[in-house]
Amino acid sequence: MAAIGSAVGLGNVWRFPYVCYESGGGAFLIPYFVALFTAGIPLMILELSVGHWARSSPPEAFKKIGKKWEWAGWWTVLVPFIVASYYVVVMAWCFSYMIYSLDLRWGSNAEIFFKSFLGDTGSPLTLGGISIPALLGLVVIWLLIFLILYKGVGRIGKVVAITVPLPTILLIILTIRGLTLPGAIEGISYYLTPNFSRLLDVNVWLAAYAQVFFSLSLAQGIMITYASFLKKKSDITNNAIIISLADAGTSFLAGFTVFSVVGYLSMSQGISITDLGTRIAGPNLTFITYPTAISLLPVAATFFGMIFYIALLTFGIDSAFSMIEPISSSLHGKWKMSKAKATAIMCTLGFFASLIFVTGGGLHWLDIVDHFVANFGLVMIGLVEALILGWMYKLSKLREHANKTSEVSIGRWWDFLIKFVIPIILFLLLAIAIVNNITDPYLGYPWWVIVLGGILPCLVIFLLSFVLMKIKRRGEVA
Amino acid sequence: MGLSLSAIGMLIFGSVVLYGGLAYFLYRALKSMKK
Numbered sequence: 001m002a003a004i005g006s007a008v009g010l011g012n013v014w015r016f017p018y019v020c021y022e023s024g025g026g027a028f029l030i031p032y033f034v035a036l037f038t039a040g041i042p043l044m045i046l047e048l049s050v051g052h053w054a055r056s057s058p059p060e061a062f063k064k065i066g067k068k069w070e071w072a073g074w075w076t077v078l079v080p081f082i083v084a085s086y087y088v089v090v091m092a093w094c095f096s097y098m099i100y101s102l103d104l105r106w107g108s109n110a111e112i113f114f115k116s117f118l119g120d121t122g123s124p125l126t127l128g129g130i131s132i133p134a135l136l137g138l139v140v141i142w143l144l145i146f147l148i149l150y151k152g153v154g155r156i157g158k159v160v161a162i163t164v165p166l167p168t169i170l171l172i173i174l175t176i177r178g179l180t181l182p183g184a185i186e187g188i189s190y191y192l193t194p195n196f197s198r199l200l201d202v203n204v205w206l207a208a209y210a211q212v213f214f215s216l217s218l219a220q221g222i223m224i225t226y227a228s229f230l231k232k233k234s235d236i237t238n239n240a241i242i243i244s245l246a247d248a249g250t251s252f253l254a255g256f257t258v259f260s261v262v263g264y265l266s267m268s269q270g271i272s273i274t275d276l277g278t279r280i281a282g283p284n285l286t287f288i289t290y291p292t293a294i295s296l297l298p299v300a301a302t303f304f305g306m307i308f309y310i311a312l313l314t315f316g317i318d319s320a321f322s323m324i325e326p327i328s329s330s331l332h333g334k335w336k337m338s339k340a341k342a343t344a345i346m347c348t349l350g351f352f353a354s355l356i357f358v359t360g361g362g363l364h365w366l367d368i369v370d371h372f373v374a375n376f377g378l379v380m381i382g383l384v385e386a387l388i389l390g391w392m393y394k395l396s397k398l399r400e401h402a403n404k405t406s407e408v409s410i411g412r413w414w415d416f417l418i419k420f421v422i423p424i425i426l427f428l429l430l431a432i433a434i435v436n437n438i439t440d441p442y443l444g445y446p447w448w449v450i451v452l453g454g455i456l457p458c459l460v461i462f463l464l465s466f467v468l469m470k471i472k473r474r475g476e477v478a
Numbered sequence: 479m480g481l482s483l484s485a486i487g488m489l490i491f492g493s494v495v496l497y498g499g500l501a502y503f504l505y506r507a508l509k510s511m512k513k
Contacts, residue, residue, distance in 0.1 A: 026488025033495055185481060192485035238507050245500040252492050407510055 005318025016251035018281030024198030031208035051227025074465035076221035080323035092137030101305030121360035128360020170311035178260030187263020219382035221326035237406035372454030
């Protein structure tokens with residue numbers, strides 16, 4: 001349940017529907033399913049097997065694979081910590097918007113409201129002041145994460161029993177409402193009508209692999225950490241398939257929620273869906289397009305506004321605390337630090353790291369850090385993880401371990417996917433990202449902004465992973 | 479404007495794979511838990 005909660009997050013709502021629409025509509029489902037079955041589920045089985053076999057945090061697990069690989073474990077837990085530092089900020093915005101939806105405070109021009117809510121300076125070069133509503137939201141969310149995690153796994157179990165089904169139910173309610181609005185079917189038509197010619201475009205296939213990879217919370221040490229808490233007899237393969245299908249199923253459902261409302265907005269305002277472009281994705285969708293559509297609802301706009309942001313908050317909270325759990329478990333595991341102390345340290349550090357994203361230039365820094373951490377940090381970790389586990393360790397041992405507890409057995413084809421297919425795909429994703437960023441610097445930002453916000457955080461956490469490996473616990477002999 | 483036949487086809491395809499698959503594996507998980 002916690003792993004489903006971790007995988008299903010804001011990205012399912014604001015990323016998948018747009019990627020699907022942009023990449024051939026319904027035809028995108030074909031590469032998406034191929035990516036899910038050839039990379040997503042096999043990697044999920046791999047991470048669950050490692051965690052379940054090692055029964056320890058990622059650094060300890062990689063140390064059991066080979067002493068010299070402990071750094072890779074630290075690397076996998078440091079990246080989600082960086083992601084959490086800005087992911088929590090988006091949740092803080094959702095928290096503020098949940099309150100704003102009581103009186104639909106964004107009014108008729110949600111775009112201007114969002115910019116003034118953030119105190120947006122329009123450039124990362126000018127930080128401006130701190131957005132107080134966002135700061136208050138930030139305090140609430142970090143405090144919530146601390147309260148959920150500091151007592152250990154028991155409390156996580158109780159929280160996810162609510163935060164996993166609740167947002168799905170809310171999403172279904174929003175979808176039903178969306179589908180009954182005028183123009184909804186036209187929106188759905190944009191989402192689902194297949195353009196099979198796009199399947200000949202290699203970028204569509206890479207987009208499918210990237211979507212699967214980012215959505216399933218892979219290469220972040222999360223699944224390894226959660227699997228270490230599973231019972232010894234837990235069915236690994238079945239769990240991996242259920243987590244992956246639940247995540248993909250939520251994304252598919254979210255497409256109906258988003259496009260029904262987009263169709264309504266398009267009809268109400270006389271704007272073509274094609275012209276809405278990137279306003280159907282990311283923060284633009286959540287804080288500009290969707291609130292605008294909510295304001296136009298003939299009845300119960302406040303109610304639907306509230307449940308939209310509660311759904312996002314509950315979708316996001318499991319993902320947010322799952323990004324902190326691996327690093328606090330790792331600190332607890334290596335230095336025998338109490339769970340409460342490790343969680344308090346990481347939440348405090350996370351809070352201070354988040355502060356830059358609630359400044360007037362924060363939206364731009366968030367965008368830059370996210371772009372680089374996702375496209376380089378996560379992909380590189382996935383690649384290193386597949387190479388270490390596939391080539392530096394006897395992969396068949398992990399396969400046998402998974403098969404020992406699983407009803408559905410995996411064969412040698414799984415070894416082939418982990419050793420060859422997944423590294424090649426991840427390498428391609430990485431190479432394309434590098435070429436694109438060299439030929440066309442991200443959004444035309446100055447090079448030093450890209451170095452500071454993109455390259456430096458990736459480099460620092462990479463080096464820090466070696467430092468953390470080298471620091472010995474008290475009494476440990478080198 | 480209604481949904482085209484190809485869009486309905488993709489809707490069924492997506493639903494069967496995702497929700498059918500999820501229901502099937504949840505059923506298997508529940509069955510093995512009962513054992």
